[in-house]
Amino acid sequence: MTVLAASDLRLDAGPLDYALLAFYFVIVLGIGYLARRSVSTSLDFFLSGRSLPAWVTGLAFISANLGALELLGMAANGAQYGIPTVHYYWIGAIPAMVFLGLVMMPFYYGSKVRSVPEFLRRRFGKGAHLVNAISFACAQVLIAGVNLYALALLLNLMLGWPIPLSIVIAALVVLAYTTLGGLSAAIYNEVLQFFVIVAALLPVTIVGLVKVGGWSGLVDKITNSPGGGEQLSAWPATDLTGLGNATMSVIGLVFGLGFVLSFGYWTTNFAEVQRAMSAKSMSAAMRTPIIGAYPKALIPAIVIIPGMIAAVAVPQMAALKAGHGEAGLEFNHALPLLIRDLLPNGVLGVAITGLLASFMAGVAANVSSFNTVFTYDLWQDYVVKDKPDEYYLRVGRWATAAGVLVAIGTAFIASGYGNIMDYIQALFSFFNAPLFATFILGMFWRRMTPAAGWSGLVAGTLGAVAVFVLNEVGVLSLPGQGASFLGAGVAFVLDIAVSVVVSLATRPKPEAELVGFVYGLTPKEQRTHSTHGEDAGWYRSPYLLAGGVLVLTLVLNIIFA
Amino acid sequence: MTDRTATPTAPRRAGLFDLRWIIGFLFAVYGVVLTVLGLGFTTDADISKSAGVNINLWSGLAMLATAVVFGLWAGLRPLAVPAAAPAEELPEPPPGIDGHH
Structure with missing residues (x-):
């Protein structure tokens, strides 16, 4: 085995590719500048003045989640496990997104709260609010740092840029447009990023498919590869779950990934929910995650399939999958390697831009939700109260800058961890799984008390931390994401019980x-969306759209079962 | 409600610039560059690298088409800015989900 030379992943980027990338940066900063004109109050800055149309918030909703960790990670899973990776989308996202839109948005939007922690404050009082606001703010800054580090690592591998320089450049670009234009700039850029990411991934998918001889060629090659034909059907995904028994595997997927993990993430993560809260009406807010669910259901086609192609078409990847990969090569390199092998200059520049765009989408989502929670939920509620609105707008801008600086610091901490994805999953299972339990109990059980609000969250979070620690010191020995799945489950059950x-x-x-x-x-009128004016029309019914995407997901599951 | 100004009033500003023009503009520029590249400057080596597909040309054309769609959408259904009422994004009900043509 030879050590992977740094230049192996190096893309042959030319001046034209850099020009396309630079042009994109100009547009991104221009959006920040233009959005600044529409920011005159703190609500404009933090929630876009609740004025955005549903197609914008819906695409931003999905783009905020389409960070490059997700992108590279899912392509990696595609290379390693094949089609079963779709569960992260179809089971692990769609039902929770529909649930958020139909069941939870009426409360979030109808109560006019400005953040998820604020909902907790109004429902349970200060205890739960403080626990959640502080843990969320910390988690977002940490995750932003992890995103930055991953970006720097990729830029270093692909383009040879020094890691510290990449961290600082990417951070400054995000800082510039989120400080100027607030959430509007972040959301508008996320919509733009969505299209650029598609423009980056579609060519590599098409060329890749041509190269392996179309879909049937891919099927043949995967069947004859180390993974075998199992990797071509979504169920029961025993390799993915690590559960040998097919029935157990399906149960694990549906409850572990589909219920505890995904509902925790999609329905209470303010970085996502904030996009829907900025919609211009209750109907648009309900439609936001549901409109986002359509691209979410389809995007595996340009993420997982390239990963699968890389595993059979890129010799280095095929060797890795057969168990004798070069040292230093990871499945996470599937997408960059495929891009390197297939795309000529020109489209290559677009692909690099798309990867960068997806990194920045992730970081901007973290930062723009961090500054809202910091300003409204921590600063305004506990530190400096009752100042005029302009004061909090200014605090928001400073919080953005401070958050980015802390994220840069975190980026260097993250470099100590081998598997970034595990790190994020661990963080996430600490905070998110108990949150969903508290929300769902609090929304439907009026007897639930303020004391239960915070104690449940604390107990759940401690439960998740305990699982993580036990796994780290070797008392439990669960592979990779297994500990996160168990941690989230323990947190959920403990939270409900306490x-x-x-x-x-x-x-x-x-x-x-x-x-x-x-x-x-809550009176029914307060939970009901309007159906006239700009919310009129059968095609704008959240229920119909939700039904549509559920049917689509079901059909896709049947086709790829 | 809280004592704070959590309730939004109707938007009082001329409103947000139209994102559709910006997306269209980006893809128009990318599309022209890639199409020209695909037509005039793509070598046989480039084409064989991308499995015999002139991917610059096809991507460029697809991006130009995308730009045209966004331009038409923004041009045919411009942002209306009413004086007092909340901004009406699309004056008439479009045929698809929120105006996808």
Whole structure:
């Protein structure tokens, strides 16, 4: 085995490719500059003045999640596991996105809260609010740092840029446009990024398919590759879950990934929910995650398929999959390697731009949700209260800058971890899984008390941390993501158990204060979206759109079963 | 409600610039560059690298088509900026989901 030379992943980028990349940066900064004109209040800055149309927020919703870690990671899973990777999209996202739109958005949007932590404050009071606001703000800055580091690593491999320089350049670009234009700039850029990412991935998918002899060629080659024909059908995905028994594997997927993990992420992660909160009406807010679900259902075609192609068409990847890869080569390199092998200058520049765009989308989503929670939920609620609105707008801009600086620091911390994806998953299982449990119980059980709100969150988070630590010190020995799955499950169950016990022993909030926050106490009109004016038309019905995407997902599952 | 100004009033500004023009512009520039590249400057080595497909040309043409679609959408259904009412994004109901042609 030879050590992977740094130049092996180097793309043959020419002046034209750099020009296309530079042009994209100009547009991104231009959007930041233009969006600045529309920012006159803190609500403009943090929630785009609640004025955006659903197609914009819907694409931003999906783009905020389409960070490059996700992109490279899913292409890597495609290379390693094949078609079963689609579960991260079809089981692991679509149902939760539909649930967010139809069940939870009426409360988020209808109560006019400005953040997910603020919802907790109004439902449960300060305890739960502080726990969530602080943990969310920390998590976002950490994840932004991880994203930055991953970007720098990739730029270093592909283009030979020094890692510190890449971190600082990418951070400054994101900082510039999010500070100028606030959430509008972030969201508008996310929509643009969505299209650029598609423009980057579509050519490599098409050329790749031509190269392996079309879909049937790919099927033949995968069948004869180390993974075998199992990698061509979505179910039961025993390799992906690590559960040998097919029935157990399906149950693990549906409950572990599909329920605990994905509902925790999609329905309570403010970086996502913020996009829907910025929509211009209740109907548009409900449609946001549902419109986003359509591209989410289809995007595996240009993410997972290139990964699968790389595993049979790029000799280095094929060797890795057969178990004798070069040292230093990872499945995460599947997409960059395929791009290197197939794309000539020109399209190559677009592909590099798309990868960079997806990194920046991730970082901007982290930063723009961090500054909102920091300003509204921490600074305004606990530190400096009752100042005029301009003051908080200014705080928001400074918080953005500070957040990016901390993220740069985190980027260097992240370099200590071998597997970045595990690191993120661990963080995420600490905070998100108990949050969903608290939300769902609090939304439907009026008896749940303020004390239960915070104690459930703390117990759940500690449970997840305990699983993580036990796995780290070797008491448990779960591979890679197995610990995250278990951690999230433990957190969920502990949160519910503690919340119920504490609720029965403490005093609930008066029902009058819970209107708009608890299902049984909220008048139907407040939970219902309008169906006239700009929300008119059958094709704008959130329920119809939701039905459509569920049917689409079901059909896709049947086709690829 | 809280005592703070959490409730938005109707947008009072001329509003947001139209993102559709910007997306169209980006793809128009990319499309022209790639199409010219594909037609005039793509070598046989480039083409054999991309499995015999002149991918610059095809990508360029697809991007030009995308630019035209966004331009038509933005041009035919411009942003309306009413004086007091919340901004009406699309004056008439479009045929597809929120105006996809």
